[in-house]
Amino acid sequence: MPDRAPPLWTAQDIAQAVDGRIEGGVFEATGVGYNSKEIAPGDLFVALKGARDGHEFAGAAFAAGAVGALVERAVDGGPCIVVDDTQKALERLAAAARDRAPQVRRGAVTGSVGKTSVTQAIKAGLDLAGPAHASIKSYNNHIGVPLTLARMPERAERAVFEIGMNAPGEIAPLSKMVQPHAACVTTVGPVHIEAFSDGEAGVAREKAAIFSGLGPGGVAVVNGDIAWEPQLRQAALHVGARVVTFGSAAEHDARLVDFRAEGDGARVIAEVWGRTHVFTLKQSGFHWGLNSLAVILMLDALDVPVELALQALAEFQPLSGRGQSRTVRIAGGAFTLIDESYNANPLSMKAGFTNLAARDVGRGRRVVVLSDMLELGDQSRAMHEDLAQAIDAAGLDVVHAAGPEMRHMYEILRPERRGIWAATAAELAEQAEALVQPGDVVMVKGSNGSKASLVAAALADLERRLELSEG
Structure with a gap:
């Protein structure tokens, strides 16, 4: 036995x-x-x-x-x-779990966009290499991080932790609790900016604090394509970390050479440490090109070979509300539902529009259903209005919207693009049948608090309603 x-x-x-x-x-x-x-x-x-x-x-x-x-x-x-x-006792229990398992190689991930998916993709690679442990769901705050540490088995070999923030000063103590051997910032954008007097610069400073938990010789994985790369690099060098970068330029340690969406997935060509790799993803969003490089570099820093990293990426499924795609049958045909309802900010919204624009829809329409982006402070109206230009640039066909902030965007859209606007996502969900036609590719996106998930659920339920009507 x-x-x-x-x-x-x-x-x-x-x-x-x-x-x-x-x-x-x-x-x-x-x-x-x-x-x-x-x-x-x-x-x-x-x-x-x-x-x-x-x-x-x-x-x-x-x-x-x-x-x-x-x-x-x-x-x-x-x-x-x-x-x-x-609360303090939970934190002490977390520290005890860390200290009693010194063999564990620990990673930490933060970022304005993509941290949960990247964390879970890293976990998929860690699992292929041996006994591993990771955050579940989005357990990334002052409760979730120590809870995840306290749950870490003494026999684990590797672990990865997601670290988030809502306000200044939250990331550094959590990183110092984890004491990671490698830490990553996926990207920096205008998320939670209402909590920072200097806006996105404050967000970048807070994200860079994840490197404060690294010891000398730790690895800092940095997105080299973003404007805040110098600040992130300096924060890592300040603690004696080794900086590795991913991005589109030739000087990066992991370079994205080509990304091509293929159906519900993608084919990627990348150079990692000067060696070319061709691999597939079950994610079709262009941002997953760079995300996959962050995963590879983090796994490398945690002593997982590139070959296992590529296997993990090829098998990794989109998380709930973060790009899951499904075909929904309705009267007269079917449409494709892309569920991005878990969260949203200006950066991820525009990335979503670009991804939708790249989808082959045949004779169908490219449709977005949007609910309010939250925690944008006094820049909220301007950032919602700015989405209209990004929608134009992507050439999307129809825009449905819910919420008072999205109304600012809706009112300046070209008339031919305007679908239905409702005061709340719940009210828009009640009109699900009117939002789609056979052949459409439909992306639903919004902040979790503005309940875009209600619309996604209502659209997915149209198939069940059709089956009931068919008897």
Whole structure:
């Protein structure tokens, strides 16, 4: 019989790591969680205080199978480890997980666009090379990063962490917690700029802070095609890191030579360390040309051969709401739905228009369904209006829109491009049948908070509605 996997944590190990007090007995945990709705049998439940006090949900966590709880006061339902501050205790547990597994090669990823997909593509490569660990979903903040570290198995060989931000000063402490051997900035753009008095320059400075966690000899992977490359490079050199770059120019360590969309995927030609590679992707967006190079360089820095990196990229599927494509059958034919509804900003919007323009639609139309981009501060109206010019340049056929900010864009569109505008994505979703025709290629995109996903779901549901009508 195979050896039984050791527990992730024992109660004694947790108590020692967080300087806590065991009450109600000892236990062995196979996982760590803080959301009582997502607790799996064997988990340690961490009672964090946020909009709601996590202690209120300890009973539900135990009922779901939690074997113990990390708390600030004893709760009913099972054994506890009592500490003064559960957030700080989670951070101590994360540091203990890092320090007890010194063999783990750790990577960290941030960027205004693409960090979740790039992180998960890196994880796909790490999995091919040996036991690996990574962030799930978009666990990239002050809770998600220490939680991901605390979940890292002691036997792991490599790990990759996504690190995000909403305001200044958030990335550096998370990077120093992870202490990565390699760190990457996918790109810098006008995202969360309402939190920075100097706009995109502040975003670049904050993204560069991911390199602060690197030790001497660590690897900084930088997008060499962006205007902020010198600032990113300087931040990396300041901590003694080795800088490697990806981009379109000949001087980059990884150079994109050619990118051609082919159906729902793409064919890429790239030069990495002077050697030419030809490989395929299951992503058709042009931005995946550069993303794939970032993945290759990060995997190289984490001791994964290029050949395994290319295999991982060839097999990597688009994530939910981040470019998934599907054919939806409707009366009279079918249309292609590209779901980009998870998030949006001016940079990714324009990239999406360019990608849609490159799609072969035959006699169909290129259609975009857009909801508001959020967190743009006093530049929001101008940045939404600016999309109209990018839509013109891409030659898109029809634009449907939802939300007060997108109305600024909608009102200056050429009349022949105007589809339907609605006050909310929910109202636009109710008109799903009127948004499409057979043969269309339709991209749905918007910030997560403006609920573009409701429209994507309604469009995908048209096939089910057709089946019901057919009896």
